């Protein structure tokens with residue numbers, strides 16, 4: 001990972017729009033994300049957070065708008081190119097390779113450096129050691145030989161995170177990391193996020209757990225009906241009338 | 251849905267002796283099969299049985315060639331007969347129209363098919379699932395039309411006679427035996443190539459595509475390039491199989507060369523044996539190929555064997571969706587004492603386990 005100076009703008013999104021038929025999922029959304037921060041993206045169900053993620057990471061093509069990362073235009077780039085640019089992501093409903101072992105799941109994030117490594121062993125010693133270290137870091141190293149589809153949902157979430165970390169991303173986008181996991185695991189995940197952030201990784205986290213958002217983030221962006229309606233430090237956003245209205249309908 | 255409680259898997263290593271016994275049985279089975287295949291022609295089977303042996307080996311080559319794309323990526327092509335057919339015709343045409351020596355023609359034809367498969371793969375690998383299957387079917391039908399109607403070059407429906415690579419002094423039984431061993435050689439080359447990909451980083455990426463293509467791409471795997479590469483490799487080997495068959499059989503008819511049935515056989519054989527395993531397609535080819543030849547010999551050229559094969563496919567999908575070899579493997583796994591059983595474990599047990607595993611540097615299973 002090459003780290004950029006803190007508080008410079010890393011990911012910059014301008015005028016992003018995406019509709020599905022008549023549903024306007026993301027509407028002219030512009031957001032800048034600073035390096036080194038833990039950004040939280042919050043908003044009611046269906047406000048376009050996941051669609052925003054998908055457009056940024058190239059999983060779906062936006063109708064309009066530009067996405068730049070560290071000054072490099074990544075608009076409409078294929079997902080693997082976005083990953084190579086240094087952005088890793090997780091999915092709202094966690095995605096792992098269920099028929100592979102836990103260890104092989106993490107190894108899937110290894111990027112071959114040339115033809116020799118591409119055709120070389122899929123379990124190169126140095127890669128395996130790094131994968132094991134990541135599994136130990138998220139706390140599931142004892143499961144490395146289990147088939148990923150057999151472990152619990154919470155463990156799969158940790159595995160997904162380890163797989164993303166294997167690609168050594170500078171910016172990590174997490175779609176509801178605490179969704180569907182028990183309180184002990186939420187603590188483990190949030191500790192991990194804080195530690196990884198301290199090492200220089202930027203986070204963009206979609207999350208419904210407000211307690212977690214307030215505790216974790218440096219900066220909160222509130223989405224409503226496909227666009228940001230407020231942004232700022234957690235304490236100010238919490239009191240913003242527009243936010244209260246979007247959330248509570250008051 | 252599963253809950254998020256801290257379940258754990260017991261180490262899958264099991265007892266080392268049981269693992270060693272299972273490994274030993276597997277190696278023995280492969281060695282025995284290899285010896286059987288190599289010795290078979292020396293047992294004096296007679297020309298007819300010998301020709302059945304060549305046919306079955308040819309099926310094994312086709313199915314293994316198909317499995318480069320089917321097995322690694324999970325993209326089910328029903329149209330691989332396009333590549334066997336093209337391979338066969340190109341060999342014939344190169345020999346007849348360009349005076350290329352037989353064996354050079356065989357390799358050259360496969361290279362040409364591999365080049366042709368680049369644009370074909372480029373178009374068809376953009377879609378997944380049923381759409382890909384339909385594209386692959388369309389490909390065979392297009393080839394059939396071209397080779398039937400372009401009769402000045404291909405001989406059209408009258409067929410094309412492919413000159414034999416061996417002189418007239420080599421008699422029919424001797425021909426069969428030589429082609430038998432040539433097919434064995436081709437099969438071995440394919441198996442080595444499949445094995446090499448299987449253990450490589452490239453193979454790991456392909457298998458990630460098979461499981462979840464979008465996820466694979468989000469982890470930085472250039473999925474399209476991977477799929478296209480293995481598609482071209484598959485086309486090359488499948489064309490070699492088609493070409494070698496053409497040299498042996500000596501006659502090509504578009505109806506048989508570009509038949510959806512041939513492509514379906516490759517799929518059925520591979521599914522039956524198991525597309526995730528190295529020897530699966532070859533095993534499936536032995537069973538299905540034998541069945542086809544048996545039905546033909548018993549009941550003549552009726553459609554009866556098609557019904558039987560349809561039933562067989564249904565049974566496989568219902569009872570052994572992964573094919574014979576993986577199912578056997580799972581059965582053997584159950585013999586292991588502490589096979590991967592998931593159970594709730596106390597924090598204490600977990601801590602103990604971790605302490606044990608720290609000292610355990612055993613390779614991934």
Ligand SMILES: Nc1ncnc2c1ncn2[C@@H]1O[C@H](COP(=O)(O)OP(=O)(O)OP(=O)(O)O)[C@@H](O)[C@H]1O
Nearest residue numbers: 020023024025044045046047048049050051052092
């Ligand atoms: N592939 C799709 N096809 C059609 N409509 C879609 C698709 N994906 C999202 N939508 C619609 O777009 C809108 C935004 O959905 P999105 O998933 O981005 O919201 P979200 O903010 O992530 O919601 P949640 O908090 O529930 O995850 C919703 O109305 C949804 O129904």
Ligand SMILES: [Mg+2]
Nearest residue numbers: 049050051092
């Ligand atoms: Mg969402």
